[in-house]
Amino acid sequence: MKVGFIFECGPKGADVDVCQNLAARLQPELECITRTMDNKPNLVRECGLVASVLLQDCDHVLIIWDLYPPWRESAPCLHQDRVDIFDSLCNTGVDQTKVSLVCIHEELEAWLLADKRALQTVLAKMKHPHPLGKIKRYKIPDSIPQPKTKLIQLFQRELGKTRKYVDFRDAKKIVAAVPDFNQIRRSTSFQRFHDIITGL
Numbered sequence: 066m067k068v069g070f071i072f073e074c075g076p077k078g079a080d081v082d083v084c085q086n087l088a089a090r091l092q093p094e095l096e097c098i099t100r101t102m103d104n105k106p107n108l109v110r111e112c113g114l115v116a117s118v119l120l121q122d123c124d125h126v127l128i129i130w131d132l133y134p135p136w137r138e139s140a141p142c143l144h145q146d147r148v149d150i151f152d153s154l155c156n157t158g159v160d161q162t163k164v165s166l167v168c169i170h171e172e173l174e175a176w177l178l179a180d181k182r183a184l185q186t187v188l189a190k191m192k193h194p195h196p197l198g199k200i201k202r203y204k205i206p207d208s209i210p211q212p213k214t215k216l217i218q219l220f221q222r223e224l225g226k227t228r229k230y231v232d233f234r235d236a237k238k239i240v241a242a243v244p245d246f247n248q249i250r251r252s253t254s255f256q257r258f259h260d261i262i263t264g265l
Contacts, residue, residue: 066265069119069126070099073108079236080173084129084258086240091262098123105130109146113153116164125265126164129258133171143168165261169254170207173236174216179206179249183242187235188223197223206252
């Protein structure tokens with residue numbers, strides 16, 4: 066089965082690496098075709114056209130975006146995002162039964178912070194031979210305010226002020242270290258992604 070993914074990030078964005086890794090582990094037989102829109106306004110405005118092209122070759126399309134994009138120009142509204150995305154799909158005549166939406170709360174880094182085991186694995190390797198400090202366990206990852214900032218602070222605390230978390234470099238290392246889905250499934254937005262992929 067071919068599945069199209071539409072992301073708000075650029076071609077080398079962390080969202081692509083993380084979602085492809087997770088999708089391959091959830092459904093190894095899926096073939097993923099990705100399209101990146103560079104930012105959320107582009108995704109909302111053009112997703113209908115992009116989805117219509119993808120569905121010429123794909124069985125299903127996932128549209129994935131962050132509720133809080135990094136630029137944070139205005140207060141986010143999941144309902145309005147969905148309305149605008151469905152308007153774009155409707156305006157291009159896309160069969161909406163072949164499209165699923167996944168809004169990540171607040172940012173992709175909430176999924177990465179959800180599993181402290183993965184963080185411990187990656188940071189311990191980078192910090193060796195020095196011991197790690199205590200890494201927080203988040204019971205409700207989707208409620209973490211500014212998760213990307215939290216991850217930057219964690220990297221700097223453990224590795225030094227000059228060693229910041231960089232999403233396109235570090236996110237794929239963290240997601241690859243997630244041993245199972247027991248902890249990351251505490252994120253309701255990941256659970257939605259999980260259910261869509263496994264249900265295809």
